[in-house]
Structure formats: structure tokens, C-alpha cells
Amino acid sequence: MSETIGKSIPRVDVLDKCGGSAKYVDDMKFDNMLYAKTLRSTRPRAKILSLEIPALPDGYYIIDRNDVPGRNRVRILIYDQPFFAEDVVNYIGEPILLVVGADKAKILDIISQIEVHYEDLEPILSIEDAESGDKEPIFGEDNRFVDYEYSKGDPDKAFAASATIIENEYRTGYQEQLYLEPHGVIGVFRDGKVTVYGCMQCPFYARNAVIEGLGWDEERVQIIQTTTGGAFGGKEEYPSLICGQAAFAAVKTGHPVKLIFERTEDIEVTTKRHPSIVKHRTAFDAAGNILAMDVDIKFDGGAYAGLSDVVLQRGMFCAVGAYDIPNLRIGGRAFATNTVPCGAFRGFGAPQAFFAVEMQMQNIADKLGIDPIDFKLRYALKKGDTTSTGGILRDEIKIPEIMRTIDDMSNFRDKFQKYENESGNIRHGIGFSLFFHGCGFTGNGENIISGKITLRKSSDGAVEILISNTEMGQGALTALRKIVAKTLNIPIEDVIYENPDTDRVPDSGPTVASRTTVIVGGLLEIAAAELKERWHESGEIEISKVYKHPDYITWDQKSLHGDAYPTYSWGANVVEVEIDTITCEITLKKVWAVFDVGMAIDEKMLRGQIEGGIAQGLGYGNIEVMNSNDGKIQQNSITDYMIPTASDLPEIESQLIDNPYPYGPFGAKCAGELTLVGAGIALASAVQNALGSQIYKIPVRPEDLLEEFENGN
């Protein structure tokens, strides 16, 4: 490999996946394997008074709270969610028990005969409900999983001195990951040890949860990731719950037990993107300059805390977008409601916060009559500026180049002016968004996890990557091999990297937060460079490295002050739409995208991330409508919850701006999540440009636009 690392190579897993020989968890069979199906709560909030279970045929089992030998709580950030419900249920779909046996039809028959007697409690069904305090709280005394506030400069003084204040409220809905492969696990118990196979992003999260659920020593719990059919955050923390359930079932029955979700079940009961309400107040002086911003973020966390704490933190750190505003107050709360728990989804709090700030900036620019690109450029962050948390931006920031490039590609400025003045039944619109993504875990997360990697050269010259990071479609198996092969200057075929097995690999941390390439890949590059120096040594060589932030990074978790991230990737999107004002149907004409992700490790795989992320972002902004009604998800099938198809998706033209990060492998920063953040915003902004009506909510639905039109707009 004498060319640059970015030059694309075929993915290492492409032929197995094309030919159908790649083994996903549901493709695996074990001798004497049993199947499991979950009995779930049908009530949003109730006491369980009693369960009536029919006499079970031979070979059929119930697995419930009494079969959890250790602690009946799933270890995520805190321990509030049971593996199996105890005396109360807190959301529709909460697992109560498993029915396990050999025949799937018989299992369903048994499930249908089980009667759960509930005493309903008054549920908390929305953020407003949770905030009002009128109902018995679900969590703590005030229904808040977390409640943060921090400031910068002197916002009170700035607001007091302001000539004008613009205040708006922005809302976003649920988003479902809709990975094509539903959740699934197989628990196996042999020789006193449990092994759980399954699709997942974080084998050590699952292992730690299973260890505590079983109350066993860690040597007796092994997790093996199977080929994973998409995840997007949806397989970050959720597998910990079902890995535990499968483990308990395997231990009780002595058989391998397979638990595979049906699609409706997967949509109804697994984690989603948090719905949000974000209030922006922006203060101006008499000349129209922004003096201060006050941002208040509310997330609907659902029934259990899950990852809401850290999702909210990332959202808060994106609250004022890519802008340098001297005086800030940023508040955030995640509320407990009797709805499905929300969790990780590509972007992790950022899409909600960026939607709000970008629309606010757009609305301000419209009000002042300034082109949005010019207006945003005026406040854009530069090298040396400080972030909202007081972190120092030490690396080059190329926002002006990003903006110039995307304007040249899309002809944004001219079209924006032209489309504003259109009339008639067919209107056009163009929208723009500017955004970033902080690379790796938020705050001191990377130092707490202290990811460890190992490279092992065997005596035959093959080099194995031993890490816990997973391939879920994004290309880790290929990208990380490339980094090692290129550093060592050996053929990629000589680098081994298998799906992680916690018995064989160190904990290099979870496959989340766009950290795999920049953090884990960075460690692999360092280890490979050292291995190269020692290449001549005979016999096996093993080199391990543990991640630590560069020394200049400071962070105080208590005050939320300092460098929330070691570095940032940046992006801008432009979306062009056509709208029929009779039906308000939105047709996507084209998308342009420019990203600074440091350097590409593989240009084609990166393009795959860009286009896939943009497609999900467009869905989030437009057609992916999901509501909860009386605590029940209303769109529980792919028929009802639509994701963009080949006929919905437009051409996407993208460009990269090189900006090598000194601590990233070959200069790479983060990329995976960034690509989702801006597309829905640019879409909403394009609709605003086409129709001249203000958009405060995504997804932008034709029926809402029609209503607005009929109301005389």
C-alpha cells in the first residue's frame, strides 16, 4: 500500500455478505436449542397484583424475576431498570417474563394463556406531565433523571442590556433506528459458564450487566458479538438487558436459548431518539448583534434512566451550535415518563439541539434580512475560541472554507434569494445547516473507560487486532485493518480482526460516540508503529496500549467546564426541495454536503457513512413520524414507520475538506454520527424558504404545512 490510506479497497466482509454466508445471530443453531418469547406489560403504569400461569407442558419454562440469581437491575449508568419487572410496570412493553421451549407455536399459545392482573396507576405520559408534578413521580422526587445548568460570560447582564429578544420553541419527535436486523441473542450454559452470542455494539457493557445479573465471577461470563445487521446506537445499551435474560434462561433450562425480536416488538419496546422541546432566547443590541443566548433543553427520557444523562449532556454542548456567543446560559433536563425508554441513536442528543439552534439562527437571519450563510459566518467558531463549556478550540477550524465550498457546489445564495420570491402551486426551496460533532466520549468518559488495545504478531508474521470494538456495517473490520496494515507496511490480508469475544480481547471501550476510528484506531496506529520497530524480533510479540486524553485536555464534570471533547469534526449540508402547495408534499431534489473529518481512512466507506447518515437525517426531518399515544407507540411496523426508500432519496453530492488531527490515525477525526446531524435541519430550512412559513418542529409533515397554509399563510 504505497498510496494514501484514503484510497478505497473492497471491504473485507463484502463477499460473505453478498452471498448470504455471513452468520447473523438468527442464522446460528445449537443442539437442543430452545426458543424464548417475552411476555410484556400492556399497561403504561401499574402494579402487578398477580400472574396466572397455565400448567406448562414438559420442556417448557417460565423465566422471570425469581430466576435472576444476582441483582435484578441492568447496569447501564445507574441501576434502575429491572431485567424482569417486579411489583410494578412502568411502560407498555416492559418485560415481565420469558416463556421458553422447543416449539415456537406452543410458546405463543402459552403466552396467550397467561393472565396478568394489574392495578393501574396514573401514568405520566409526556414532558409536560412529568414537569407539572401533578402525578406521583416515577423517578426521584421531581421526575428528572438529570437537571443541569451552566453559563458562560454574564448572560443576566447581557439580557438586561439588550435592545431586542427573540424567543422561540422548537420540537423534535421520536426516531427509531430501524436497523434491518432486529435484536437477538442466544444464551448458552456449559461447564459452569455462560456464553451469550448476539448482535451488539458493546460486548463489555453486556458482559458487565450479565455478571451483575448472575452475581457470578467475571471468568464465568463470556459475550461474543455476531455479525451485526446495523445498529446506529440502537444496539448500544439495549443488548445488556436481553443478554441478561438469555443468560438466566440458559442457566435455568440447561439448554441454549435463542431470543429474537419480531419487528413490531423491536419498534415498540427498544430505545429510540429522545423527543425534545428546546426553548431559545436570543438577546440583541440595537445594531442587531447577538449579545447572549439562553437555551433550555428538555428530553423525554422514557421510563428508565438508560443513557439519558449523557445524551442530554451532548445535546447541551451543542446547544449554541458552531457559534461563538459571549454570554450563555444553557439548561437541560431529562424527564421520566411512562413511555418506552429512549437511548442512544447516531448523533446522541446533537440532532435535537442543532435543529433548534440552526432554525433559531435561520429565523434571526430572516428577520434581519441577511443571507443565512453570511449571518452564520459572522458568528462561526474559529481556532482559539472557547466552546460553550469553556473548552479551547486548539485545532484548525475550516468553517469559512466549508461554507464557500458548499455555496459553490449548490449555488445556495442565488437560489435562496430566487426561491423566496416564487409564487404559484409548485415552489422550490433551499436550506442550509452548519454543525459539528465532538469526537469520542463526552467529558471525562474516555479517561474513565481507558480503552485498552492489543496487537499480537504471531511467529508466522500475521498480526491480530485484539479489541472489543464491533463491525455493525460502518466498516470497522476494514478501516482498522487498513490502519494497522498501512502503518506496518504489510498486506491487509496479513492482519486478523475477528468479531470480539470478551474472553479473547481487552476492553477497548464500546463502539459508540464515533470513537472507533479516532480513539481506538489512534491507539492501533501507535501500537503498530512500535511493532514495526520490533518487527525483527523472533517469536510472538504482543503490544498493548491504553488510551489517555492529550495532557492539555481538562474537564470538570461537576461544573461541566472545560474540554468536552478532545477535538471536533465539522459539516455543512444544503438540501433543495420542491413543494406542491396543493398537497404540501415535499420532493427532495438534491443534497450537497461538505465535511471536515480530519482525513479519510477509506474514501468510499466514508462516502457510505455520509450518504447513509444523510438519508437518516432526511428521514428524521420529514417522513419518520413516530408518536406515543397513552404510552403506546403508534407506528409499530415498517408500513407505518416509513424510512426513505430508493425512490424517496435524492442524489447526494459530497466533498471532504482535509484537516489532519495530530492525535488521530493518519489524521482522522470522527465521522459516523456527524453525517446525520445536518440533513433534517437543512430540509426544514428549505421548506421554510419555499413556503415562507416558519418551521418549529420536525418531522415536517405535509398535513401540518397544509394547516398552516389554510390558516392564511
Next chain:
Amino acid sequence: MEISFTLDGKEILLDTNPLRRILDVLRDDFGLTGIKEGCGEGECGACAVLLDGNIVNSCIVPIGYIQDCEIVTIEGFRETDRFRIIAEAFAEAGAVQCGFCTPGMIIATEALLRKNSRPTRDEIRQHLSGNLCRCTGMNMIIEAVEIASQKGGGLW
């Protein structure tokens, strides 16, 4: 009930409940796990097979329906030159990420090219709109179909 059909070129006589889904029969009885269950309601296309040369979602067709029909799965199709061309095109175009939709996508590509060996981009979009992919944004898959169509020469 006894059902006879051709599966990947082999004559099959199967005694089973005719209401079972083709998907379950292929995966459970024949171990053909290349086809995937993504939704169970005929919406996602991950379970696509060729039934007498046409693409069908095997999760919504009962096995009793295929008396005397010819079924081709990804496991059968992968032995052909056409598969090789399509798979190489998918690799070249970067059309594969998580892979769960890929066998169905390849079956859909074959179903299109055998009817229309030189499809336009719009025809490809239309034809693939019944196969969902959550990873790629679809354009790179569409480009893969174009590459296969160009490189396929006289195969279709």
C-alpha cells in the same frame, strides 16, 4: 400436504403444513439462512427470493402456493456468473455495509436485469424501492446496479 417444487435447481418433495411461510421452510428445513427476516410483513425485501424468475418476499407467501414452481435463493444464485458480476459491482460501488439487506438487494438486482438489462437510473430507483437499506442511503446500491448492468455484457 405434499408440495413439489424446484429449489436452487433441485427437485424437492416436501410434506409440510402448506400455510408455513416460504421463509421459515427455507431457513429452518433447508438451512438456507442467506435470506433474512427483516420485518415479517413484506415491506423490507430482506427475505427476497426468485419465484419463477420474479422477485417475491418469502415472508408473506405460504409454501403451499409454490406447487410446481421454481425457487432460487441467494445460496443458489451465488453459484452463477451473474452473481459474480453483481457482487463485484456491489464491492466496487461500496454498496454493502451491515449486509442484512444485501442478499435481498442482489436478488432484486437479478430480477431487474433479467427483464431489463440496461435500466435507467429512475428504473433502478423504482425497482429497488421495495428493498429497504438503512445504512447506505441507496445511491451507492443504485450505482452498483449500473456497474453490473454495464459489466454484465451478454449475461442478461
